[in-house]
Amino acid sequence: KAKSEGRSTYHFFETGMDAELQQRRSIEAGLRLAMQREELRLMFQPLLGLAEGRITCVEALLRWDHDERTVSPAEFIPVAEETGLIVPIGEWVLHEACRAAAAWPEEVRVAVNLSPVQFRHKDLVGQVRSALAATGLAPTRLELEITESLLLTDSESTIAALHALRAMGVRISMDDFGTGYSSLSYLRSFPFDKIKIDRTFMRDLTTRGDSQAIIRAVIGLAQALGMATTAEGVETEEQLAMVRDHGVSEVQGFLFSPPLKPRALANLLNSGRMRGQARKKAS
Ligand code: C2E
Ligand code: MG
Ligand code: MG
Ligand code: MG
16 A cells, blocks of 8 residues: 555656646747747836835836736746846846836836846846947936845856946845845945845734844944845835834835836826825825
8 A cells, every 4th residue: 555655646746847847848938939929028116215205216027928827027037047038038128127217207216137147148238238328218227136146156257247337327236135145245245235125024024023133233234334225025004114113215015016017107106196105104
């Protein structure tokens, strides 16, 4: 009996692996066609500046409409990175995000996520320069979000690229801060403009004293280093009150707005609705 159970377990496992591999292959094949079929699009999520009492920045988030569903970036970005497809896709994202932002009020910046794989491509700086030139967006209105994993590999050329981007006037943010292994040492490797505190810290902020202490310390550290901070994943009034008390510069999360379609975001920016709401909530 034990033997047959073992066998069926093994069989089940094998089928599971197969399905996963098949899934990756189908994502890869689909992604190659996604660009020419115009299945990729951007959603935009506002970040609220608490001192400013308005939307200071908007993050571009990639979506893929494929086979009658919307595939999440968590599913296809890793495949795009493995296959190198992230390079042309990332270039499209940069261009599209800058194009959208050029039509927004001047005081609103746009944030674009960059994959470490894009940094391995020699001409990332040139790609950013082209996107800005083609869309007429001022470099100071562009923020590039990178994760800690970027600095794990190839750090000399990566740091050089970051400095070149910075010299153009582009801002550099560290995304998902606190989820990597030696987060603190990364803060010495490059003078980031902004630290985005990962939303896992927000999740148990109101129930765990240690998360609160960590957030307070990160904000204090950022302030001492002259870096702004964003709290990601703010979903409740309680979380907002806490991060505001600790002096966070910006908040992003479902409490204010989920990622929006380009038209809805443009309407929001023009209506000034978020402005009043932010003032009320911030005061
Ligand atoms: P991220 O850069 O940390 O983006 C924030 C993610 O948190 C987004 O997920 C957003 O929808 C989600 N989020 C925002 N507010 C809340 C909240 O209050 N609660 C919860 N539970 N979630 C919230 P999304 O759009 O699924 O993107 C996931 C990740 O995919 C991003 O994380 C980013 O690392 C990556 N990504 C998205 N677009 C791009 C892109 O154009 N290029 C690259 N390389 N990566 C991208
Ligand atoms: Mg991001
Ligand atoms: Mg993030
Ligand atoms: Mg995150």
